[in-house]
Amino acid sequence: MKNIKVNAIANLLMRVLNIVFPLITGPYIARILNKTEYGYFNITNTFIGLFIPFATLGIYNYGIRAISKAKENKQEINRIFSLLFYISLFCTVITTIVYFIITFQMEGAPVLKTLYYIMAIQVFAQFLNIEWMNEAFENYTFILYKTLFIRIFMLVSIFTFVKTEHDIVPYAFLMSIATLLNYLASFFWIKKEVHFVGVQWKDVKAVIQPLIAILLLANAGMLYTYLDRMFLSSIALPEYVSYYTIAQTLVFSISGVISGAVSVSIPRLGYYLGINDKKAYDDLVNKGGRIFMFCITPLNFGLAILASHATVLYAGEQYLDASFSVFLFALRSIPWAMALILENQIIFVQGYENKLTMFYFIGGGLNLVLNSILAAVGITKPEWYILTTIVAELLVIALDILLINKNQLIDLRRLFIYAGKYVLYSSGFFIIYGLISWIRPIEMVVNGALLINIFVTIVSCVIYYV
Template sequence: MKKSLFKNMLYKVILNSFNLILPILVGPYVNRVLGAESIGKVQFVESIYAYFLIFATFGVYQYGLREVSRIKDDKQKVSQLFTSLFTIGLITSLAALLCYAGVSYFGYGKESIFPILMIFGFNFIANIFMVEWVNEALENYDFITIKTVIVRIIYVILIFAMVNNSDNYYEYAMLLVLSTVLNNIVSFIYIKRKIKFDFSNMTILPHLKPLFVVVVFANGNVLFTLLDRLMLGQFNTPRAVSFYVIPQQIMGIINTLMLSIIQVTLPRLSYILGSNDEKSYHILLNNISKVYFSLLFPASAGIFVLSDVAVLIYGGQDFLGASTALSLFAFYMIVLGIDFILANQVIYVKKRENVLIKLVFLSGSINVLLKVGLLFMDKLTPATAVFTTGISTLILILLEYWYIKRYIKIEYKLFEWAKMKYLAYSLLFIPIAYVIRQFVSGPIPLFITIGITCSVIYGIILIVTKDIVVQIALEKVKGRFGRKQ
């Protein structure tokens, strides 16, 4: 039986709201205690580890989510697919661990980051038990929310207990790994109570090609933000990495909350298409885009006008130089959000991954060339890295939209007033923030005053114009949308 899409969104928003509040409480503490240099070492190791994690996960999450969503009414097929994908994940995780250990020892064995690399190696074992894709496909968002909240609370308690000075970055790395291990193990135990291993019709080879395709398109960050972090760590300093990652984390906190609106619709869109219901797919896609853009654009504008204040509050005086990068991440969040819709909600669910790979590779290659150019000109900084990545991602969404309009031909218009008007409304934040800064000073008073004023004015505009998003929200409050979708 299908679960309420509204309840799924509610649980996802609760979870991501918790994930929004938690870093705001913990991030400033960790950033101030460790400092830019120490935390930059951990973040650089994360960048190295992330490249190997791509091959460990091998696209199982995205592929498994889509495929289980299509067959979730058939328990036997779900068990067989789960067994096959779990086996593939086991093999790829162990292979990636061996390669990671070799590169870490021979490449960084004599450097100060080597112990951190070894600590992160335990994540590959944890990845074997990463089965959250099954929970998402079966829309178990209630369990995901409760479990994640409990694990993260444990993580926070240990952070305050064990990370007390700039030399505790080893402890910080261990706690990051521990939270991943706990999260994956609990999910695995929960899923195994519902789905048993079924080796009767296990298949490996038929899944390898589509999984490889997913690996390429789902990990476009290899040629984008992950590339930025790696190059900054390799050709600049750990401090430069932290000046990039701290703004990225601030953007990520907000972006995660925004994406919760559309992430929960991916299983439902896949299910609808599996039922050959194109009309319902078009309606849901367009409605969810409007709701998402009504939040994405004001959030991005808010980050832009509060970039210096946000960095000061989140990271402290030591990270104030990262404010320019954060203002550029505001632009990047917009193009990244649009890319998520076009790539995941349209091209991927329509099974056009092969084309998506080509588009990602093309725009990613442009980003690589731009970064090489910055190196030659000795202009590679956190700010220039974000800017070139944003331009490359903008090229990507233009290519994706061109392909959708020309070849997929669905009833979806991206650059129409019904969606872009939220950007126009949000641009009012710039003059509003400028005026407020003439009368208010201090990071926290500025943050609160600008945030509340812009939010209230934006809300008034939506109400006065009788925006469809407001109407949808009112209907949900009245209970009209509480029915099973």
């Protein structure tokens, strides 16, 4: 067994890398590339996201669980690996063929068609995505080094080959090649430990049903922000897709640093339930949830009041119109954070994942209906689609609460009292920001005045909150 502390550190560093590098390359790309062509890239990136789940067929999550159970049986590991690899290869080939048939018939600007074909590399490369083997084998140190190498390669390549506003094709090619190299590195590394063997048709039939079930569970979330982007890609201007994407990336890159704390406690919560220590379980949920909400609530309120500042710093003045989307995404992160606690630490840990999947589809269905209404009446602004997702997610949270209370999974009163206090305290940030802006108004351009305004606002809000 690998050292769990080393694994934890490697996993943490990998998360940091995956957050820091986009915050470096994102502002550069947003400033360099033409707004319309960058919008085309985001449309294409959204489109391939529709195909990738069908190419992988839930194998990632299923593979980690299956290999973890068979670690001591080399023959069984080879059988499971071969079985899942063959299924992935078949699904990837079929999905890629369907992808080309659809994109070949689609109309659009020549550069958009070119992007569709280049990004197909990422769809076809999915059969090489066997990172689930490395995770099951706890090869987190390798994953860390590989991630660092790929990220540095991407960083150097982007600064070398993406220099003009029309370099969207080189950028898309670099992103696709980086994905391919990432998968190839993992594939050749794990092949040192496993070998291909023959499999029987009955084995294939036995895993198809659980794979489809996991596919549905893992991708139910696509009915929310991903669905919004699909609608925008179909009916809106390309730059509107970029506004939505930039806002989502900016907010969740920052929130993601803290949200990882929720998943860390899940094994310990499962342990307490396993030994029937309900008091320890309740205490950890309430204590962890209180600390989590204490940190993430002011963070997102702060990002909301500084939405224009953050947008200009991250993407440049040409994307200032995305600031309202950043504002909405920041406020959306408050109920999203509460949902993480309810769904991951309570509902999922206590074995109600089937109910949770049903709730996801109910909320996703509402989002689909609301998005369809917006599209039918010709509304294409991204902020409206963010609002529909917020409404759908609030419905899911309400269903979560009903399930928890009905089955008496935990007493939520303490958690909600503290969360309500943090929201109330953080609301004062709007008054603080209003006073600072009234005393010394600034223009939304990157200069010393903007940075001073951000610094004074953050310091004032921290002093007030603490």
